[in-house]
Each structure stands twice: as structure tokens, then as C-alpha cells.
Amino acid sequence: MRILLAEDDPDLSRQLKASLQDAGYVVDHAPDGEEAHFLGDTEPYDCVILDLGLPKIDGVSVLERWRRDGKATPVLILTARGAWSDKVSGFDAGADDYLTKPFHTEELLARLRALVRRAAGHAQPLLVCGGVRLDPRAARASVNGEPLRLTSLEYRLLHYMMLHQNRVISRTELVEHLYDQDFDRDSNTIEVFMGRLRKKIGNERIETVRGLGYRLKPLHNEVSEI
Amino acid sequence: MRILLAEDDPDLSRQLKASLQDAGYVVDHAPDGEEAHFLGDTEPYDCVILDLGLPKIDGVSVLERWRRDGKATPVLILTARGAWSDKVSGFDAGADDYLTKPFHTEELLARLRALVRRAAGHAQPLLVCGGVRLDPRAARASVNGEPLRLTSLEYRLLHYMMLHQNRVISRTELVEHLYDQDFDRDSNTIEVFMGRLRKKIGNERIETVRGLGYRLKPLHNEVSEI
DNA sequence: TGCCATTTTAAGTTTTCCTTAGGGCCCTGT
DNA sequence: ACAGGGCCCTAAGGAAAACTTAAAATGGCA
Numbered sequence: 001m002r003i004l005l006a007e008d009d010p011d012l013s014r015q016l017k018a019s020l021q022d023a024g025y026v027v028d029h030a031p032d033g034e035e036a037h038f039l040g041d042t043e044p045y046d047c048v049i050l051d052l053g054l055p056k057i058d059g060v061s062v063l064e065r066w067r068r069d070g071k072a073t074p075v076l077i078l079t080a081r082g083a084w085s086d087k088v089s090g091f092d093a094g095a096d097d098y099l100t101k102p103f104h105t106e107e108l109l110a111r112l113r114a115l116v117r118r119a120a121g122h123a124q125p126l127l128v129c130g131g132v133r134l135d136p137r138a139a140r141a142s143v144n145g146e147p148l149r150l151t152s153l154e155y156r157l158l159h160y161m162m163l164h165q166n167r168v169i170s171r172t173e174l175v176e177h178l179y180d181q182d183f184d185r186d187s188n189t190i191e192v193f194m195g196r197l198r199k200k201i202g203n204e205r206i207e208t209v210r211g212l213g214y215r216l217k218p219l220h221n222e223v224s225e226i
Numbered sequence: 227m228r229i230l231l232a233e234d235d236p237d238l239s240r241q242l243k244a245s246l247q248d249a250g251y252v253v254d255h256a257p258d259g260e261e262a263h264f265l266g267d268t269e270p271y272d273c274v275i276l277d278l279g280l281p282k283i284d285g286v287s288v289l290e291r292w293r294r295d296g297k298a299t300p301v302l303i304l305t306a307r308g309a310w311s312d313k314v315s316g317f318d319a320g321a322d323d324y325l326t327k328p329f330h331t332e333e334l335l336a337r338l339r340a341l342v343r344r345a346a347g348h349a350q351p352l353l354v355c356g357g358v359r360l361d362p363r364a365a366r367a368s369v370n371g372e373p374l375r376l377t378s379l380e381y382r383l384l385h386y387m388m389l390h391q392n393r394v395i396s397r398t399e400l401v402e403h404l405y406d407q408d409f410d411r412d413s414n415t416i417e418v419f420m421g422r423l424r425k426k427i428g429n430e431r432i433e434t435v436r437g438l439g440y441r442l443k444p445l446h447n448e449v450s451e452i
Numbered sequence: 453t454g455c456c457a458t459t460t461t462a463a464g465t466t467t468t469c470c471t472t473a474g475g476g477c478c479c480t481g482t
Numbered sequence: 483a484c485a486g487g488g489c490c491c492t493a494a495g496g497a498a499a500a501c502t503t504a505a506a507a508t509g510g511c512a
Binding site: 067068070071072073074088091092093094095096097098104106107110111113114118137138139140151152 | 300311313314317318320321322323324332333336337339340344345347349350351363392393394435436437438441
């Protein structure tokens with residue numbers, strides 16, 4: 001975990017940095033807004049602790065610039081006691097949390113844990129098979145970056161194949177997972193949709209294993225991507 | 227946006243609920259820990275406001291159970307002045323923010339905005355999707371700089387779609403977040419309002435994904451902003 | 453109370469796409 | 483080589499989902 005500490009008070013800085021390091025963080029220190037902005041722009045921090053009353057450029061401005069540039073790092077703001085209206089503008093500038101001086105180090109550490117935990121929770125599972133990608137959350141798929149336009153059944157079919165890629169999947173298995181109990185066993189729907197899928201993602205990505213079923217796999221030349 | 231307010235003080239509850247509703251939230255109220263736990267378990271809230279000093283089951287326990295069950299809804303904790311050590315245990319139980327009574331309603335609202343925004347994965351306070359902008363603070367939206375004239379429900383619909391842009395959102399999900407428990411499931415209100423929104427922000431900005439729901443996205447030629 | 457803005461219901465229309473069916477191709481085993 | 487079965491392709495019927503529109507219901511405010 002790497003943290004940027006933007007704080008101008010030398011004593012507080014030293015003490016905080018020590019506590020943070022004790023807690024296992026790697027800490028960079030910025031004594032003014034200019035330095036803070038530069039560091040936050042160039043280094044990949046897991047979290048930023050930002051004093052609002054920084055020299056050169058004030059905290060809110062620094063934060064606003066980061067957010068305008070699309071920076072998503074969680075930011076915890078520090079300020080002097082009593083200026084509660086600052087909190088509102090701080091939050092609306094894109095802060096994720098707020099702490100009023102003086103505070104207990106314990107509380108700062110607790111808030112940091114909460115922030116980092118939440119920020120890390122946004123990793124989304126993305127299914128990949130060679131150039132084919134499928135994002136179950138967005139219900140979207142693409143081939144070589146090109147978005148696919150899939151119908152509902154096409155999508156569900158591809159989804160299931162992606163989940164079980166490199167394995168031969170029988171028509172029966174597909175039917176059982178894509179439909180509810182009663183479905184005509186003599187239907188050729190699966191075949192029809194295999195054809196449509198192939199047309200959209202590329203013929204060679206779906207191999208037919210005669211008598212057994214189908215196998216989704218990456219192309220030969222794209223084996224070890226990700 | 228739908229919120230669970232878990233607070234036992236009747237006066238504070240009533241006043242808070244009113245303020246939250248004025249701010250455009252749909253609010254469910256739980257007067258004790260048991261009710262809070264049940265509601266939070268069954269209804270999909272965008273945020274929970276949780277008093278630590280609840281009857282029957284205390285706030286920290288309620289929160290711990292939710293987190294143990296994998297619930298990720300952002301939670302803001304309320305407590306009495308001075309009990310700062312509670313904050314630490316509250317955070318470590320999985321709280322995302324903390325507010326000490328008494329507080330300014332303004333500050334609560336600002337923290338809520340930040341929590342909801344961040345939980346949906348947005349760092350910036352201003353929601354942007356191509357030429358569409360929405361400012362939750364001012365409750366205003368615009369298309370290509372042109373201010374939009376939206377009714378309450380239209381605005382809330384757009385807000386939710388902006389928070390979760392590029393994701394397919396089902397009619398059920400929309401209903402659950404825009405209304406409280408009892409709403410006719412066989413209504414086509416959502417469809418009607420999708421039509422009205424489309425008329426105002428541009429047809430192609432809302433894609434319908436047959437069988438699944440709707441997706442808000444930037445136009446093709448606006449893709450590479452940010 | 454009555455008006456206006458907003459929301460909801462309802463009915464009719466359009467669009468999408470799942471399914472079916474038939475002809476043809478290819479593989480395989482005899 | 484050829485017969486038979488498995489698989490592929492295409493096109494069209496029909497049903498479900500989504501859209502549109504207008505009118506009825508609701509609710510806030512003068």
C-alpha cells in the first residue's frame with residue numbers, strides 16, 4: 001500500500017509518517033500543493049491524505065484538478081477544527097473522507113483501511129479467451145476491442161462457453177443451462193445459434209467436435225494473451 | 227436513490243427522513259437493529275445511515291453481520307459525541323463513513339452524495355456521460371451545455387443511469403431504487419419514462435438491451451472523452 | 453376547492469429475434 | 483466409393499418485448 005501524505009506542518013508530518021509506516025504503508029510526503037499535485041499526478045498511490053491548508057496551491061484546488069483529469073485515487077481530507085462548511089465543498093470536490101484536526105491516529109488508520117478496502121472492491125471479473133472479452137457486469141462482449149452486438153440467447157451462449165472455454169460442451173449441456181426443463185430435444189436451435197455466434201466472433205474460435213459438441217478456444221496465434 | 231435510515235430517536239428520525247426526501251431520496255425507516263438488519267438484508271439500498279445505539283441489536287453487530295454475508299452497500303454510521311473509540315470499531319466492522327451527533331444536515335447530505343458516488347465507482351462529483359452532465363449537488367443536468375428541464379422522476383432516473391452508465395440496468399433494478407417497497411411490478415411506467423428521457427437527451431444515448439434492460443452510454447463520436 | 457404539473461394506466465403499434473423446417477454439405481465407417 | 487447420419491445454412495412465421503400515444507389519476511399549491 002502506497003500513500004501520499006500532503007501536509008505542511010513539519011511536526012505533524014513527521015509523526016504521521018512514522019505512524020503510517022508502522023502500520024505498513026509506504027509513504028511519500030509533499031509539503032505543499034504544488035508538490036502534492038505533481039506527485040499525485042505521476043505516482044500510483046492507493047490513497048492520498050490531503051491537508052486543505054497547503055501553501056502554494058490549496059487542497060481543494062489540487063483535488064479538483066485531479067478529479068478533472070480523471071484521477072480516481074481515494075482521497076482523505078484533513079482540516080482545522082470547526083470549518084464544517086469546508087467539509088461540504090471538500091466532498092463536492094471529490095473527496096472520499098474527511099478528518100478534523102486534532103484526531104486520534106487510530107481513527108485515521110481505521111478510515112484509511114475503509115477507504116482502501118472500498119476502492120479495491122471495484123475489480124470486476126472479465127472473461128477473456130484470446131481476442132474475445134466478455135464483461136458479465138456490463139453484459140457486453142467484444143472481439144479485438146470491437147464491441148459485439150449480440151442478442152440475448154447469443155450472449156448467454158457465449159457467456160457459458162467463455163466460462164467453460166477449452167472444454168468440449170455438448171448440446172445437451174448447453175440446452176440444460178440455457179433453458180428451463182421442458183425443451184424440445186429434437187430442436188436444432190443450438191446449431192443455428194452456433195452458426196450465428198461463429199459469424200460474429202470468427203469461425204475458427206468455435207471448434208466442432210463431431211458427435212460430442214463444441215469447444216471455444218483462442219486462435220493459435222493468440223494463445224497466451226491476457 | 228433509495229436509503230435505509232436506522233435510527234431510534236423518533237424526532238430525529240422524522241426530521242431526517244423529511245430532509246432526505248426533500249433531497250430526492252426514497253427513504254425506508256428502521257427503528258431498531260432487528261428491523262434494520264432485516265431490511266438491509268432484503269432490499270437493495272444505495273446507502274444505509276446507521277445509528278450505533280439501536281435497541282434490540284446494536285449498530286456494530288448489524289453492520290458486522292451484513293459484511294460477513296458479503297453485503298457491500300455503503301454504510302454511514304451515526305453516534306453520540308465524544309465516543310471516538312466507537313469510530314474505530316465501527317470502521318473495522320465495515321463502515322464507510324462516520325458522523326457525530328449533533329451534525330448539520332448539509333454535511334450529512336454531502337457525505338451521502340460522496341458515498342453513493344464512490345460506491346458506484348465515480349471519483350468526480352460531476353457525473354459525465356459524453357455530452358450529458360449531471361450535478362447531484364445542484365440537482366441539475368445538461369446536454370451539450372444546454373440545461374435540461376426534467377421532472378423529479380426523470381431526474382432521478384437519469385441520475386441512477388449516470389451513476390451506473392455503460393452497464394445494463396434492468397427495469398426491476400430501476401424500480402427497486404426509485405420506489406419504496408410496494409410498486410406494481412406489471413406497470414410500464416419505466417418504459418414510458420425511458421421514452422420521455424430519450425426525447426430530452428437524445429434517442430441514441432439510451433440503448434435498450436432486449437430482455438435485460440437499458441444502458442446509458444456516450445454517443446459513438448463522444449467515446450474518447452475523459 | 454379547483455387548477456396545473458406530473459405520474460400512472462391502458463391500448464394499439466412496431467420491432468426484435470427465437471424457433472422451425474428443409475435442402476445441402478461433409479465426415480465416417482463399411 | 484457410397485450410404486447414412488451429423489452438422490451447417492437460410493429464410494420466414496409467429497410470439498414476446500418494447501415503444502408510442504393519449505387519457506385518467508394523483509397530488510401539490512394557489
